């Protein structure tokens with residue numbers, strides 16, 4: 001099956017360039033052409049996908065999600081009594097919502113659905129015991145440095161990075177996955193009575209440090225990969241992270257790279273995060289220029305077209 005996607009624009013995250021009057025040809029799930037329409041021959045048997053009014057870019061990648069977690073606040077009784085079959089159904093539904101939001105690939109951080117919570121809890125409880133916040137920071141950094149020495153490729157959350165940890169990440173080319181939106185969801189759930197109030201207090205405590213820490217890493221030029229810890233927050237809300245990244249001083253193109261080229265490299269997947277010939281036909285279309293307006297990527301409703309492996313999985317006008 002050959003499909004020819006006709007779009008107003010085609011954004012290449014690698015170069016940051018947008019090609020007008022664009023055409024993407026996908027043959028048997030793989031891209032064979034992505035560029036100007038005028039330069040390409042459309043195979044006669046190709047099915048036309050009308051993406052007029054849209055800017056096309058590679059499908060987005062979230063490097064840190066929890067598909068089996070509901071993202072509706074913590075309900076341990078419910079978590080404990082959930083049979084595995086139901087958990088699978090949940091994951092399927094979560095994957096669908098994630099896809100609708102334009103994320104065509106994710107890395108599931110298996111295990112605890114509350115990674116960011118664990119980090120907040122461990123560090124802040126330690127701090128309150130000793131009455132010394134600096135102690136928590138030192139411990140968090142010791143953990144990060146040990147992890148980096150131990151050969152991890154990525155640092156998740158990074159709430160309390162210091163200059164040495166940032167230096168180590170720069171030297172080793174490690175990616176940082178900030179998950180800025182996760183503590184925001186802890187606060188929202190707690191305010192809605194779906195998480196204990198102490199969780200919100202702790203999250204409020206750390207948001208300032210987290211923001212400062214990620215800002216320092218961004219300024220220093222650490223590689224930032226897109227990740228949300230969705231499963232703490234609801235599936236499909238991933239794109240809000242873009243706005244928080246931008247607020248921290250990241251340029252729109254760097255935010256988009258974090259979820260395409262950088263993310264692909266970070267999760268070690270080939271043929272994603274790009275529409276170069278030979279890559280998977282995973283793409284999205286948004287009504288406007290995401291470089292001028294990142295909110296186009298922040299909400300599922302703004303993502304009008306999603307193709308996965310050359311198949312249209314979402315199309316709305």
Ligand SMILES: [Zn+2]
Nearest residue numbers: 109115116229
């Ligand atoms: Zn997590």
